[in-house]
Amino acid sequence: MKLLGLSxxxxxxxxxxxxxxxxxxxxxxxxxxxxxxxxxAGAKVIGVDISRELVEMINEGRNPLPGEPGxxxxxxxxxxxxxxxxxxxxxxxxTKGDVYVVAVPVTVEEDMRPRLGALLDVAxxxxxxxxxxxxxxxxxxxxxGTTRRITSLLEEKTGYRHGVDFGVVHAPERTSSxxxxxxxxESYPKVVGSDSPKALEAAVGFYSAINKRGIVxxxxxxxAEAVKVFEGVYRYVNIALANExxxxxxxxxxxxxxxxxxxxxxxxxxxxRPGAGVGGHCIPVYPRFVMYDALKRGLDLRLLNAAKAVxxxxxxxxxxxxxxALNSIGKPVRGSRILIVGLTYRAGxxxxxxxxxxxxxxxxxxxxxxxxxxxxxxxxxDFLKLGxxxxxxxxxxxxxxxxxxxxxxxxxxRGRLPAKTVLDARGIVDLERARSSGxxxxxxxxxxx
Amino acid sequence: MKLLGLSxxxxxxxxxxxxxxxxxxxxxxxxxxxxxxxxxAGAKVIGVDISRELVEMINEGRNPLPGEPGxxxxxxxxxxxxxxxxxxxxxxxxTKGDVYVVAVPVTVEEDMRPRLGALLDVAxxxxxxxxxxxxxxxxxxxxxGTTRRITSLLEEKTGYRHGVDFGVVHAPERTSSxxxxxxxxESYPKVVGSDSPKALEAAVGFYSAINKRGIVxxxxxxxAEAVKVFEGVYRYVNIALANExxxxxxxxxxxxxxxxxxxxxxxxxxxxRPGAGVGGHCIPVYPRFVMYDALKRGLDLRLLNAAKAVxxxxxxxxxxxxxxALNSIGKPVRGSRILIVGLTYRAGxxxxxxxxxxxxxxxxxxxxxxxxxxxxxxxxxDFLKLGxxxxxxxxxxxxxxxxxxxxxxxxxxRGRLPAKTVLDARGIVDLERARSSGxxxxxxxxxxx
Numbered sequence: 001m002k003l004l005g006l007s008x009x010x011x012x013x014x015x016x017x018x019x020x021x022x023x024x025x026x027x028x029x030x031x032x033x034x035x036x037x038x039x040x041a042g043a044k045v046i047g048v049d050i051s052r053e054l055v056e057m058i059n060e061g062r063n064p065l066p067g068e069p070g071x072x073x074x075x076x077x078x079x080x081x082x083x084x085x086x087x088x089x090x091x092x093x094x095t096k097g098d099v100y101v102v103a104v105p106v107t108v109e110e111d112m113r114p115r116l117g118a119l120l121d122v123a124x125x126x127x128x129x130x131x132x133x134x135x136x137x138x139x140x141x142x143x144x145g146t147t148r149r150i151t152s153l154l155e156e157k158t159g160y161r162h163g164v165d166f167g168v169v170h171a172p173e174r175t176s177s178x179x180x181x182x183x184x185x186e187s188y189p190k191v192v193g194s195d196s197p198k199a200l201e202a203a204v205g206f207y208s209a210i211n212k213r214g215i216v217x218x219x220x221x222x223x224a225e226a227v228k229v230f231e232g233v234y235r236y237v238n239i240a241l242a243n244e245x246x247x248x249x250x251x252x253x254x255x256x257x258x259x260x261x262x263x264x265x266x267x268x269x270x271x272x273r274p275g276a277g278v279g280g281h282c283i284p285v286y287p288r289f290v291m292y293d294a295l296k297r298g299l300d301l302r303l304l305n306a307a308k309a310v311x312x313x314x315x316x317x318x319x320x321x322x323x324x325a326l327n328s329i330g331k332p333v334r335g336s337r338i339l340i341v342g343l344t345y346r347a348g349x350x351x352x353x354x355x356x357x358x359x360x361x362x363x364x365x366x367x368x369x370x371x372x373x374x375x376x377x378x379x380x381x382d383f384l385k386l387g388x389x390x391x392x393x394x395x396x397x398x399x400x401x402x403x404x405x406x407x408x409x410x411x412x413x414r415g416r417l418p419a420k421t422v423l424d425a426r427g428i429v430d431l432e433r434a435r436s437s438g439x440x441x442x443x444x445x446x447x448x449x
Numbered sequence: 450m451k452l453l454g455l456s457x458x459x460x461x462x463x464x465x466x467x468x469x470x471x472x473x474x475x476x477x478x479x480x481x482x483x484x485x486x487x488x489x490a491g492a493k494v495i496g497v498d499i500s501r502e503l504v505e506m507i508n509e510g511r512n513p514l515p516g517e518p519g520x521x522x523x524x525x526x527x528x529x530x531x532x533x534x535x536x537x538x539x540x541x542x543x544t545k546g547d548v549y550v551v552a553v554p555v556t557v558e559e560d561m562r563p564r565l566g567a568l569l570d571v572a573x574x575x576x577x578x579x580x581x582x583x584x585x586x587x588x589x590x591x592x593x594g595t596t597r598r599i600t601s602l603l604e605e606k607t608g609y610r611h612g613v614d615f616g617v618v619h620a621p622e623r624t625s626s627x628x629x630x631x632x633x634x635e636s637y638p639k640v641v642g643s644d645s646p647k648a649l650e651a652a653v654g655f656y657s658a659i660n661k662r663g664i665v666x667x668x669x670x671x672x673a674e675a676v677k678v679f680e681g682v683y684r685y686v687n688i689a690l691a692n693e694x695x696x697x698x699x700x701x702x703x704x705x706x707x708x709x710x711x712x713x714x715x716x717x718x719x720x721x722r723p724g725a726g727v728g729g730h731c732i733p734v735y736p737r738f739v740m741y742d743a744l745k746r747g748l749d750l751r752l753l754n755a756a757k758a759v760x761x762x763x764x765x766x767x768x769x770x771x772x773x774a775l776n777s778i779g780k781p782v783r784g785s786r787i788l789i790v791g792l793t794y795r796a797g798x799x800x801x802x803x804x805x806x807x808x809x810x811x812x813x814x815x816x817x818x819x820x821x822x823x824x825x826x827x828x829x830x831d832f833l834k835l836g837x838x839x840x841x842x843x844x845x846x847x848x849x850x851x852x853x854x855x856x857x858x859x860x861x862x863r864g865r866l867p868a869k870t871v872l873d874a875r876g877i878v879d880l881e882r883a884r885s886s887g888x889x890x891x892x893x894x895x896x897x898x
Contacts, residue, residue, distance in 0.1 A: 144701060144703075188714060189714050191711055216711045218708070218711050219704065222702065222703055223703060223711070226698070226703050226708040226712075227708050227712045230709070230718075231717075231720075233694070234687075234690065234719065235717070235718075237686070237687075237690050238683075238687070240752050241682070241686050241752055244750055244751070244752045244753065245679060247748075248739065248743060248748065248750065249675070251743075251746055252742070252746075253671065254593075254671060254672060254675050255672065258667055258668060258672055259667070259672055259675040259676050260679070262640055262667050262672070262676045263676045263679045265637060265638050265665050266637050268684070269679075270683065270719050271679060271680075271683050290697065294700075297700055299696075299700055301697065302693070302759060303690055303693045303755045304693065305755070306751040306752045306755035309751055310751060310752050
């Protein structure tokens with residue numbers, strides 16, 4: 001059933017009553033939970049992905065995201081009931097949709113240029129099946145202006161008029177790994193924006209059927225893009241602030257962790273935690289969308305530029321601290337054995353994009369260290385790809401803690417980690433306990449011993 | 450009764466049972482509510498201030514802070530019961546104290562150097578009455594290291610040893626104008642830090658008697674200084690971020706207010722609101738403490754430097770917007786009549802220190818505008834001092850809204866504000882309503898009409 005032109009109430013009813021066919025592109029960490037939530041709300045969902053392996057797995061009712069609560073229960077049931085089916089055959093899928101959902105990632109090049117290839121490719125595919133009355137919902141976080149670009153592309157390819165024949169809506173996902181389904185359906189209100197009031201009305205109905213926390217309507221697709229991107233910018237700048245304060249604290253002789261914790265007992269203060277840098281598909285990417293756009297406009301965003309400089313300095317600062325730790329036991333980097341605890345951008349999430357560990361790893365390897373990695377979220381093949389040996393309990397000169405893996409910290413307290421020195425870049429080691437267990441231990445954001 | 454050496458429980462009991470004499474320096478906007486709260490908790494408080502007028506007023510039981518809830522009820526009672534007395538005669542006061550509380554402000558010079566004169570002067574006065582067992586509590590927000598400097602000064606002047614004969618504690622105030630008493634006694638836990646464990650123990654007892662929300666103990670006086678200063682830095686940098694996003698939004702064609710409001714529906718996002726700049730005794734001052742210290746250390750705090758550049762650009766940006774608004778009605782600045790709504794650093798607070806309005810005012814006057822000020826928090830003499838005419842309803846070409854005075858906004862909606870154009874730098878005017886009431890209206894953080 002086509003939704004464009006329906007009131008929000010009627011659109012919502014249509015979804016709940018199983019009258020709407022959704023064709024969704026992208027079944028990754030975002031896409032699959034989204035498809036599951038949409039199907040669970042009542043829509044018939046056809047998921048499209050390029051990975052044959054993934055598609056087979058899902059159609060067999062097996063869950064490719066074991067770390068996501070709820071998916072394992074819902075997925076097999078939705079698949080067996082025929083409410084969710086997935087395919088690599090986009091050609092047959094695109095002819096069937098009333099609503100098209102886009103959930104393919106956008107990353108950036110080294111020079112911050114957004115990689116829009118996959119997204120524009122999907123838009124092209126949608127154009128081949130688009131019918132009058134259809135809606136296109138873009139869930140991917142986008143550089144400002146991208147929804148309008150896709151709208152124009154669809155108009156050009158189909159000859160249809162936006163807001164009359166079809167509608168494009170930006171409805172940016174607000175999710176975190178490990179709680180995707182909950183985030184999609186109830187953690188936060190859903191933000192939707194469109195340049196067509198008619199499309200917006202129907203989209204509000206569509207998302208009301210999925211998200212219990214309600215809808216935040218904004219005036220344009222541009223505003224919806226900015227909402228999500230600015231959320232990331234807030235995080236990025238505040239991590240930079242924590243990092244700058246950590247560097248200052250080291251110089252002054254403060255314990256930055258203690259200070260931040262005490263400052264945040266005031267409810268208007270939300271100081272973030274420092275660390276070895278910022279990684280992943282989200283937080284370091286969205287500020288780059290803004291910075292790249294500003295660059296093209298000749299606009300000087302000095303705060304964001306400074307935030308980037310500070311955050312990107314952090315892996316090098318960790319390397320310098322590592323050199324000092326080794327120096328304290330009379331060792332140069334060359335030939336030293338170093339364990340990096342945490343290779344992904346965040347503990348427990350198998351995702352390496354822009355992970356600061358990788359920069360630390362590369363610098364230390366370049367200087368001739370023998371580097372081991374401890375990463376419980378990794379698959380065996382990841383170590384090979386990253387060029388680091390999987391740690392098998394070998395004795396090392398230095399352990400650098402980058403991700404919050406508590407089991408390693410427990411080993412330190414029990415004196416069981418076979419390392420001479422410990423550098424805690426995550427603020428999770430009680431230095432006094434580590435030292436009383438015999439380690440030379442230092443921490444980011446504190447003056448050395 | 451001397452507190453140094455007592456357990457927290459005994460120190461707290463001593464305060465509640467009226468056995469402790471507190472001599473407090475500074476009875477201003479912070480000091481008076483603090484003295485009232487301390488006396489109300491049970492201590493006998495002798496307040497010292499240099500203003501004869503203020504001292505007379507308080508001793509007559511009259512309330513100099515009518516905008517502070519609770520003071521008007523407590524003050525006359527505490528004074529008449531002899532539990533709070535105030536004086537300009539510091540010499541007789543300093544001989545009587547068990548606990549000395551310091552609440553004199555520290556501001557900064559243009560080059561960011563902290564003005565410590567009044568504080569060091571008070572420390573010198575305290576040294577003349579300091580006895581063994583006394584405690585000194587510094588409530589003023591301090592540049593890092595100042596507590597240690599005052600401790601050394603007291604040791605030198607008295608020959609006593611810190612931590613043995615007397616104790617110095619930093620216990621930074623966490624208060625906002627208009628809710629001082631509530632903030633002191635129950636809004637937030639009290640942060641205390643000392644370089645003497647004995648002094649810290651007694652101070653925890655002292656503040657437990659005053660603050661119901663409990664105590665956050667930090668390891669050193671330096672840490673306590675950093676807690677308060679970093680809270681201010683967080684606010685300052687986040688205001689700079691909001692301002693940078695506002696400038697970007699104007700360029701891109703977004704409504705930054707709409708975007709920020711929607712982004713903050715996600716509970717991890719705390720984007721602040723943009724404006725004409727940052728003023729007052731707190732938020733713009735504390736980052737300067739850090740920046741000045743970093744300068745002396747040869748440390749480059751690029752994020753803070755960028756934040757300052759952005760925030761200090763804002764008054765000039767408002768001036769540029771004003772010029773554009775006048776231009777839209779074919780007027781140069783010279784000879785134009787301009788109303789500035791809000792002269793203080795914040796609506797309703799009679800405080801002009803670093804207020805961005807004053808920079809806007811000066812620039813427009815320098816260009817030959819006839820400037821009027823609307824400021825309900827001002828006393829009549831303030832206008833003369835600021836060099837601006839008090840607005841008496843004269844017709845103007847442009848009204849610039851800098852503080853959140855809603856009555857002016859209501860006048861705009863009713864078409865009763867005698868202004869041709871309106872520039873809203875505070876994000877409180879619904880532009881559509883203003884325009885439908887006949888005004889040419891523009892807003893900071895939005896593309897012009």
